[in-house]
Amino acid sequence: MLSAGRKTQGAEGLRAEGLSFAYRGKPVLTEVGLELRPGEWLALLGPNGAGKSTLLRLLAGLLKPSAGRVELDGQPLEGVTGYRRGQTIAFLSQNGGYPEDMTVEEVVRLGRTPHLGLLKREGKEDQEAVEWALEQTQTRPFRHRLLPTLSGGERQRVLLARALAAKPRYLLLDEPTAHLDLHHQAEFVALLTSLRAGGIGILTVLHDPNLALRADRVAFLSAGRIVAEGEPRTIVTQPILDHVYGPMVRVHEVEGRPVVLLG
Amino acid sequence: MRRASLQAALSPRSGGAWGGRRLLVFAGLLLLLVLAFVVGVGQGAVSIAPLEVFRALAGLQENPIVTDLRLPRVLGAVLVGAALGLAGAAYQGLFRNPLADPYLMGVAAGAAFGFTLSISFAGMVGAFGGALFFASVPGFAAFGAFVGALLAVAFTLLLAGGAARSHDLILAGVVVGSILTGLSTLVLLLDSDRIREVFSYTLGSLAFMGWRGVEVMGVALVVASPLLLGLSRALNALSLGEETARSLGLPLPRLRLLLIALSTLLTAIAVVYAGIIGFVGFVAPHILRRLVGGDYRFLLPASALGGGLLLVLADLLARVVARPTELPVGVVTTLLGGPFFLYLLWRARHA
Numbered sequence: 001m002l003s004a005g006r007k008t009q010g011a012e013g014l015r016a017e018g019l020s021f022a023y024r025g026k027p028v029l030t031e032v033g034l035e036l037r038p039g040e041w042l043a044l045l046g047p048n049g050a051g052k053s054t055l056l057r058l059l060a061g062l063l064k065p066s067a068g069r070v071e072l073d074g075q076p077l078e079g080v081t082g083y084r085r086g087q088t089i090a091f092l093s094q095n096g097g098y099p100e101d102m103t104v105e106e107v108v109r110l111g112r113t114p115h116l117g118l119l120k121r122e123g124k125e126d127q128e129a130v131e132w133a134l135e136q137t138q139t140r141p142f143r144h145r146l147l148p149t150l151s152g153g154e155r156q157r158v159l160l161a162r163a164l165a166a167k168p169r170y171l172l173l174d175e176p177t178a179h180l181d182l183h184h185q186a187e188f189v190a191l192l193t194s195l196r197a198g199g200i201g202i203l204t205v206l207h208d209p210n211l212a213l214r215a216d217r218v219a220f221l222s223a224g225r226i227v228a229e230g231e232p233r234t235i236v237t238q239p240i241l242d243h244v245y246g247p248m249v250r251v252h253e254v255e256g257r258p259v260v261l262l263g
Numbered sequence: 264m265r266r267a268s269l270q271a272a273l274s275p276r277s278g279g280a281w282g283g284r285r286l287l288v289f290a291g292l293l294l295l296l297v298l299a300f301v302v303g304v305g306q307g308a309v310s311i312a313p314l315e316v317f318r319a320l321a322g323l324q325e326n327p328i329v330t331d332l333r334l335p336r337v338l339g340a341v342l343v344g345a346a347l348g349l350a351g352a353a354y355q356g357l358f359r360n361p362l363a364d365p366y367l368m369g370v371a372a373g374a375a376f377g378f379t380l381s382i383s384f385a386g387m388v389g390a391f392g393g394a395l396f397f398a399s400v401p402g403f404a405a406f407g408a409f410v411g412a413l414l415a416v417a418f419t420l421l422l423a424g425g426a427a428r429s430h431d432l433i434l435a436g437v438v439v440g441s442i443l444t445g446l447s448t449l450v451l452l453l454d455s456d457r458i459r460e461v462f463s464y465t466l467g468s469l470a471f472m473g474w475r476g477v478e479v480m481g482v483a484l485v486v487a488s489p490l491l492l493g494l495s496r497a498l499n500a501l502s503l504g505e506e507t508a509r510s511l512g513l514p515l516p517r518l519r520l521l522l523i524a525l526s527t528l529l530t531a532i533a534v535v536y537a538g539i540i541g542f543v544g545f546v547a548p549h550i551l552r553r554l555v556g557g558d559y560r561f562l563l564p565a566s567a568l569g570g571g572l573l574l575v576l577a578d579l580l581a582r583v584v585a586r587p588t589e590l591p592v593g594v595v596t597t598l599l600g601g602p603f604f605l606y607l608l609w610r611a612r613h614a
Contacts, residue, residue, distance in 0.1 A: 113500050
């Protein structure tokens with residue numbers, strides 16, 4: 001598997017090259033280069049307004065770059081058809097909303113849309129993908145419940161199951177832990193870790209550097225530029241945190257692991 | 264045992280999810296529609312017994328009240344109500360807005376303006392002027408209403424810069440609607456003889472459907488409903504948000520344009536033949552959403568049946584309440600629809 005990965009290294013991956021984006025003449029991202037490989041978890045950190053969500057949307061093909069380009073497995077993303085893009089890249093926005101009158105299973109089923117288009121009938125493969133997504137996210141026990149009857153943590157897992165149902169190669173998550181308590185954050189991290197082991201490339205926008213420390217790689221975005229990128233422990237360091245967040249954030253060492261705290 | 268299984272079928276939270284419940288709702292809607300149809304054909308200024316209604320419908324007995332007056336009227340109510348229910352459900356899904364109704368893009372205000380302008384114009388140049396274009400002044404005015412409705416939606420799309428942003432579409436629709444309503448009022452102030460005609464048009468009535476109206480509305484429904492149904496997966500995906508729907512690969516601006524075109528066609532024809540009938544296209548999808556869920560493959564047909572049923576009942580009431588005269592059906596739908604809707608909201612909150 002590794003050697004195959006090496007051979008196609010030029011092609012495999014979701015890659016941003018010299019990516020710039022401007023909104024109403026104001027630059028949001030400037031010449032960003034970033035690569036998400038299958039089977040890795042990459043955490044994107046940075047202060048509010050750094051352009052994290054914009055970068056995620058560009059990688060998902062939801063925005064058009066002002067300059068530079070996004071490549072999906074060696075192909076320019078712009079040339080990939082909508083449904084094909086949806087089959088390969090799943091995107092979970094931070095506040096997309098959810099239907100109040102659909103059951104969990106119905107919502108997860110919507111994730112099959114890129115494979116079905118408007119008119120194709122659901123088949124065995126679709127049902128299996130839905131079951132797999134329910135299984136992975138442990139949402140099967142409440143598959144017949146309506147979304148408003150779930151807790152925030154359960155609902156977030158359902159929305160993740162919707163994204164997984166497409167069986168994507170790349171999973172782009174915009175602050176997936178934003179509304180979760182510590183217990184559910186821990187569960188979510190465990191889930192991401194196991195999905196990554198299954199070969200999916202995961203990119204998460206995060207606010208909490210402590211969660212990012214669990215990722216394979218971390219990239220820091222500040223004022224529209226990648227200012228640091230690499231293995232978490234080499235990146236989540238005092239000088240880089242000073243540079244990105246200012247002097248109020250400290251890295252401590254607890255039981256041999258770095259922990260990021262305020263003040 | 265039986266009671267338990269019925270309860271299971273009625274509860275969306277139970278094992279079978281919607282399955283049994285949906286079947287029950289559709290069967291119930293059809294049954295009620297047939298019942299309302301028979302009563303609707305039988306009752307009015309003159310009462311006709313159900314048995315006589317059947318005999319007339321079967322052709323065993325001549326009854327021009329049934330075949331020439333009531334039948335096209337009640338059929339018209341079913342079709343117009345179905346068109347409004349469909350368009351309302353489609354718009355509520357498309358704009359992810361529970362306040363959306365079939366007139367959101369300016370159809371009603373455009374039709375009213377077109378109607379007002381053409382009837383005033385026809386009056387000015389006399390019957391001769393109207394006959395130049397159409398056989399009759401009412402025909403000319405109906406044509407004006409149809410053109411007005413289509414142009415209003417075109418203006419809304421133009422003002423919103425296409426169908427890319429649903430937010431802009433809603434705003435543009437409201438603006439176009441207000442401007443056209445203002446213009447209608449202006450025309451009426453200058454030509455106040457027409458106030459009565461325009462007023463009764465905008466309050467809606469099924470008295471003038473005729474067999475022609477039934478045919479046109481029927482053909483429009485036969486063309487538009489399968490296409491709308493084919494778009495139900497897009498409406499389903501939209502319930503996750505526009506961005507998510509696009510991330511699933513759906514060509515959203517194009518699909519939105521198609522949905523608007525189909526809904527506009529249905530609504531414009533409904534308005535031309537029956538005037539502006541409020542609340543049906545807004546309330547029917549709301550009620551049915553609670554009963555069959557948010558999957559548009561079921562919600563669209565259910566809203567069509569529900570809209571038809573509501574309008575047949577409203578028209579029946581409009582004819583019976585003030586016998587031997589009748590009320591405009593739009594007055595009945597808004598007077599009853601408003602409180603009924605509030606009751607539904609209240610019940611949902613205290614459930």
